[in-house]
Amino acid sequence: MxxxxxxxxxxxxxxxxxxxxxxxxxxxxxxxxxxxxxxxxxxxxxxxxxxxxxxxxxxxxxxxxxxxxxxxxxxxxxxxxxxxxxxxxxxxxxxxxxxxxxATEPDTDVLIEVARAFGYRRDPRAVEPLLGWRRHEDPSIRFFVACSLRRCSTQDNEAQVVDALIELTGDEDGAVRDYALFGLRELEVDSAEVRDAMLRRVRDPDDSAAGEALVGLARLGDERAVAPLIERLQHPDSHRIIAYGLDAAIALANPRLLPALRLVEQRLGERPDVSQAIKACTEGR
Structure with missing residues (x-):
C-alpha cells in the first residue's frame, strides 16, 4: 500500500x-x-x-x-x-x-462529501455540523455522520458523540446502524446506555450491524450477548457473521458457547480462529 x-x-x-x-x-x-x-x-x-x-x-x-x-x-x-x-x-x-x-452548501451531494471529509480531518470542530446532520433525510449523509463522529471525538465532546451514535444505532438504514455500532465499539465507552443500544441490535437484520453489536457487547463483558451469539453460531447461514461471532466468543470466553462452537467446527473444519474461540471458552475468563 x-x-x-x-x-x-x-x-x-x-x-x-x-x-x-x-x-x-x-x-x-x-x-x-x-x-x-x-x-x-x-x-x-x-x-x-x-x-x-x-x-x-x-x-x-x-x-x-x-x-x-x-x-x-x-x-x-x-x-x-x-x-x-x-x-x-x-x-x-x-x-x-x-x-x-x-453552513452554506445547498447541494446534497456536496454535503455528503463534506461529511465524509470531516472524518479524514479528525478535527473536533466538525462535531457540531455532524450532529446537526444526524437526522438528515439523505441516508448517505447520516452514514458519513456515523463514520466521521468517532474520528472527531475528544474528551470534551465525547458525551455528545456517544449520544448521537446511540441514536444512529436505531437508524432505518442498516449501513448507518452498522457504522454507529462500530463507532461505539471503537470509542470503548462503557455505560448502561451503550450496552442497551448494542443489545437492541444483536438480532439486527443487517448481518454486519448484528455482528458489531455482538462484538461490542462481548468486549464489554456483558453476558447478555451469550444467548443471541449462540443463536447466530447455530444458524445455518452463520458463515455470514462467523468472523464477528468468533471474535465475540473469544471476548466472552464463556463455556456455554462450546456446543455452538463445536457445530461451527464441524461445518468449517479445523481453522485457527475456530480453535482459538474453543480454547478461550474452554479455559474461561
Whole structure:
C-alpha cells in the first residue's frame, strides 16, 4: 500500500491536468475505476500549497461537481512524512473551507462529501455540523455522520458523540446502524446506555450491524450477548457473521458457547480462529 501511495505522490502530471482528469473520473463505477488513471488519489497525495489553493478554489466554484472534487481533495490531503499513518495535511486551512461549506452548501451531494471529509480531518470542530446532520433525510449523509463522529471525538465532546451514535444505532438504514455500532465499539465507552443500544441490535437484520453489536457487547463483558451469539453460531447461514461471532466468543470466553462452537467446527473444519474461540471458552475468563 505504501508503495502505491509513493507512486501516486510521484505522478508527473501537473495540477491542472490532474484536476481535469479527476473531474472526468469522479463518478466512475468501482469497476471502471480499476482502469482509471488515479488522478484524484494523486492530488490527495500531493500535499503542496498549489494543490491546497486549487482545491479551495474548486470549493468556491459555481459548479457542484467542481465543489465535490475540491472537498474530496481537501478532505484527504495527506502528510507524506509517515504515509502509513495517513495523517491529514493542512488541517487548519482545509477545515476553514469545509466548515463554511457545511453552513452554506445547498447541494446534497456536496454535503455528503463534506461529511465524509470531516472524518479524514479528525478535527473536533466538525462535531457540531455532524450532529446537526444526524437526522438528515439523505441516508448517505447520516452514514458519513456515523463514520466521521468517532474520528472527531475528544474528551470534551465525547458525551455528545456517544449520544448521537446511540441514536444512529436505531437508524432505518442498516449501513448507518452498522457504522454507529462500530463507532461505539471503537470509542470503548462503557455505560448502561451503550450496552442497551448494542443489545437492541444483536438480532439486527443487517448481518454486519448484528455482528458489531455482538462484538461490542462481548468486549464489554456483558453476558447478555451469550444467548443471541449462540443463536447466530447455530444458524445455518452463520458463515455470514462467523468472523464477528468468533471474535465475540473469544471476548466472552464463556463455556456455554462450546456446543455452538463445536457445530461451527464441524461445518468449517479445523481453522485457527475456530480453535482459538474453543480454547478461550474452554479455559474461561
Amino acid at each position: 505504501v508503495a502505491t501511495w509513493r507512486e501516486r505522490a510521484g505522478d508527473p502530471r501537473g495540477v491542472d491536468e490532474l484536476v481535469r482528469v479527476a473531474l472526468a473520473e469522479f463518478d466512475l463505477s468501482d469497476e471502471e475505476l480499476r482502469s482509471a488513471t488515479g488522478a484524484l488519489v494523486a492530488l490527495q497525495f500531493r500535499p503542496t500549497r498549489e494543490v491546497l489553493d486549487r482545491a479551495c478554489e474548486l470549493c468556491r466554484s459555481a459548479d457542484a461537481d467542481e465543489r465535490r472534487l475540491g472537498v474530496r481533495v481537501l478532505g484527504e490531503l495527506r502528510d507524506l512524512d509517515d504515509p502509513a499513518a495517513a495523517l491529514p495535511a493542512f488541517v487548519g486551512e482545509s477545515m476553514e473551507v469545509l466548515l463554511a461549506l457545511a
